[in-house]
Amino acid sequence: MYMTLKKMVMESKFNGILRTVVTQTFVLNPTHLSTKNSKCIIYTTCYGAKTSLLRPTVSKLEGPFYSTSSKIKKSLNPKSELARLFEIAKPELVNISGAIALLVVSSSITLAVPFCMGKIIDLVQSIANDAMPQSEMQPVVTGLCALFVLGAVANAGRIYLLQTSGQRITKTLRERVFESIMAQDMQFFDQSATGELINRLASDVEIVSGAVTQNLSDGLRSLAQISAGIGMMYFMSPDLANVILMVLPPVAIGAVVYGRFIRQITKDTQTSLARSTQMADERISNIRTVRSFGKESFECKMYSRKVNDVLQFALKEAKAKAVFFGMTGLAGNLIMVLVLYNGGVMMHSGQITVGDLSAFLLYSGYVAISIGGMSNFFTAINKSLGASSRLWELTDSVPVIPLQAGVFPDNTLLKEDIDFKNLCFAYPTRKQHKVFSDVNISFKSGKVTAIVGPSGCGKSTVGVLLLRFYDPDTGEIAIGGQNIKGISPAWIRNNVGIVSQNPILFSGTVGDNITYGSLSHNQATMQQLEEVSIQANAYKFISCLQDGFNTLVGERGITLSGGQQQRIAIARALLKDPKILLLDEATSALDAESEDLVRDALEKAAIGRTTIIIAHRLSTVRRADKIIVFDENGSVSENGSYNELMNHEHGVFKRMVEKQKILFS
Ligand SMILES: Nc1ncnc2c1ncn2[C@@H]1O[C@H](COP(=O)(O)OP(=O)(O)O)[C@@H](O)[C@H]1O
Ligand SMILES: [Mg+2]
Structure with missing residues (x-):
């Protein structure tokens, strides 16, 4: 085992992977890494290493990746x-x-x-x-x-x-x-x-x-x-x-x-x-x-x-x-x-x-x-x-996807389906690794669609593309048949509420953090704050805090538990009243009790919205109208309702559910 790890580290030193991993802040944003790429294991291993042998040398950790200037054109006389x-x-x-x-x-x-x-x-x-x-x-x-x-x-x-x-x-x-x-x-x-x-x-x-x-x-x-x-x-x-x-x-x-x-x-x-x-x-x-x-x-x-x-x-x-x-x-x-x-x-x-x-x-x-x-x-x-x-x-430096561009469509468009058509995508920093090659999926308006699949298969990338953080390489994402490339990113982001696995709160009060979801100049009435916190199952614990909505949460919300942070993040997303709700493994980091509270809150929140649930734990998707199953290469291997998929004798989903049952029983 030791030798294998050592070999892996040595190899990674040469191919530069380690460098990339370290700069991508494993702790802050675990979604960047997956067990699929051995990179995650390597970094964790290095950090946990007792011997200096397993530690990368500093010169290997540095490189152009650190410098913003590496990307931008060199200029001017x-x-x-x-x-x-x-x-x-x-x-x-x-x-x-x-x-x-x-x-x-x-x-x-x-x-x-x-x-x-x-x-x-x-x-x-x-x-x-x-x-x-x-x-x-x-x-x-x-x-x-x-x-x-x-x-x-x-x-x-x-x-x-x-x-x-x-x-x-x-x-x-x-x-x-x-x-x-x-x-x-x-x-x-x-x-x-x-x-x-x-x-x-x-x-x-x-x-x-x-x-x-x-x-x-x-x-x-x-x-x-x-x-x-x-x-x-x-x-x-x-x-x-x-x-x-x-x-x-x-x-x-x-x-x-x-x-x-x-x-x-x-x-x-x-x-x-x-x-x-x-x-x-x-x-x-x-x-x-x-x-x-x-x-x-x-x-x-x-x-x-x-x-x-x-x-x-x-x-x-x-x-x-x-x-x-x-x-x-x-x-x-x-x-x-x-x-x-x-x-x-x-x-x-x-x-x-x-x-x-x-x-x-x-x-x-x-x-x-x-x-x-x-x-x-x-x-x-x-x-x-x-x-x-x-x-x-x-x-x-000119952004590839400018904030102020594209049209602001009529909000009735939000009542339409969302389609990913013939979509191919690789992250710009890792062009050689195709996350999606010709993916076709659709999300029915007003319904709950779940996406499941192994870690690193591209589930979160679906959300990231929908929010137009990146544009697909080929193919398109359409809302009501309209390519989102022509729509203002601001409009999309205003209408998509997202709750992720590690929601980041900002230092400030509980109230400030929920109000952050407000679309009207960062303002919300007390009544609105109370309403969304009740919907998010957060009201009870907020009332028990010393200063209620005025309680300071510390840097990145550090003074609150994971479940509490999560519910504040749900309240924050709900304040926008988004017509599209994206829940990216929103409950998977929680203990059973807070998971129940958060899941309950999310189910309430999903009503009347086009909801996309990305889930690792398959029990959470039972009530979804449709489940899309990705394989590890980011291709759709199955899709259908829970019952349909469970009725496939040798279906991938059925096997995954059974495996998890053994794991959690
Ligand atoms: N910002 C990024 N830059 C480069 N690669 C990324 C980035 N985010 C994720 N990836 C890679 O893209 C693939 C899909 O990631 P992701 O969609 O987050 O997986 P998951 O299904 O676990 O949510 C993974 O191999 C991951 O390492
Ligand atoms: Mg993910």
Whole structure:
């Protein structure tokens, strides 16, 4: 047994199956996996393994599957990316222009300081030599103070305008990215990792909005100071200013190389950061599984490897930064030394005064500091180009099944039969595995149809296709003869109520969770809530909870039992008053008592609706009007009423029922 498992794991390592299994979150969504694919067994086995032999190595678990970007088109040249980057600041143009105007004021004042200082030094020298009376100093000092106050006010205004604009841009950008994520189709989510998407919303957005506001303003200030500083130097002494130009070309070349490097490394850092977030997110939200397998220290080690990857990129970035900033710092200081040396010579020969030299030195100091500021700006812009391209990947990706498309038919269509005609389907992420090949089934309006079959044969896929989470490869699904491809997915989803085996509740109150089923702007009256909870056999237990409908259910409804969660999910589905009801193994995870309560609730709910019951336990389908039996290849092997199928002497269904009888007796 051990050897067989080991062999299976070794094989799976090579064919990459393991990777797929892990990313598909076994705990959260068991419907993705089936015992039919040995993948499920392998993952469970690995997680339960005591020896490291059975554990997959981390490198084998990683791969393009983790990255959303693997699916979406790679984009754009840097120039257009730069244009797009600044485009997001457009709505804040007034504020940013105001900030730039204030920047001109404060920078002009800052730049006037060396000039004034030079004059003051010459004035002080004249006073010291008794060439001028001391009273000459007073207006100069007062004027200077007033100038500084004005500069401070302008600076404060600039910072306020930029900070608020930055926050608004962050908000808008987050909304846009979240909207894009929400609009994606299921195929996208099959390929993406939650933590990775959250990382984009949280971290990438902040880098980008920071760059187009705060960093932009700092950068502009530095640019202004460099150009005005050099301008003033030329104004004061062109010969001395020429000396400075010798230093600038190597700095510019270094900046281009460094900029490219930073852009790429930011992309890599953000991607590996996203992977670590993804892993933490998955493990924390499934802490019960981690704990029940006693894998806390194993997970800590795995997480540590992930953050170590982030660290490696950060170390590379640090090296590049160190070299670049060291170089620009040196360039700044070289300017000062060159000015000091050449200026000293010129002063000696009487070409400039001591005041001029002091002013010149101050200007070169400003230029030096501003080169540092420009380096920061340059770093930030390149970082944000790296981060923004990850955001555009999301906003640019066009869903195959858009939310807003197709017609809204008349509700009388819901009284018609549903037909699956010549249907072929494979999940987009697993194209080689055909779930259905030429399936023809129909669901009579107002009747209860059950689907049974072995695990992994495609029962849940029927529901998923009906909800138009995916489109069939060939063939069609029709309601009243109308292909659902032409119907708005929103209309379909509004009219199909679904209760699945593991219904997910959201953190919030019991009432909030039931109200989630409401079609009218997430609102429901107390009376409606009570009505649907009575129908769902949930009213009694809700009334016994401490705060009734206002009781908090915890993350994913964790503070309620499986049966209670299930009944809230039924109430939630009933609030929609759907004409088509899809029950996907809604009772199979429950104990006998809650199963009775839930089954009873479901039978009540089915009245007057086209109901599809997907069931594992065959006793639950006894009362269905029709039973469709799938074989393990997703083909229909039998269909008919319970009695008809039981009368088939060697029928598949009859054999299944008998087998289960032995199993449960
Ligand atoms: N999102 C998905 N992506 C790829 N394959 C999937 C996905 N969901 C289910 N499958 C695969 O499709 C097949 C049918 O699954 P499903 O309809 O959930 O089976 P069941 O009959 O147990 O409900 C299984 O082999 C399963 O592994
Ligand atoms: Mg299923």
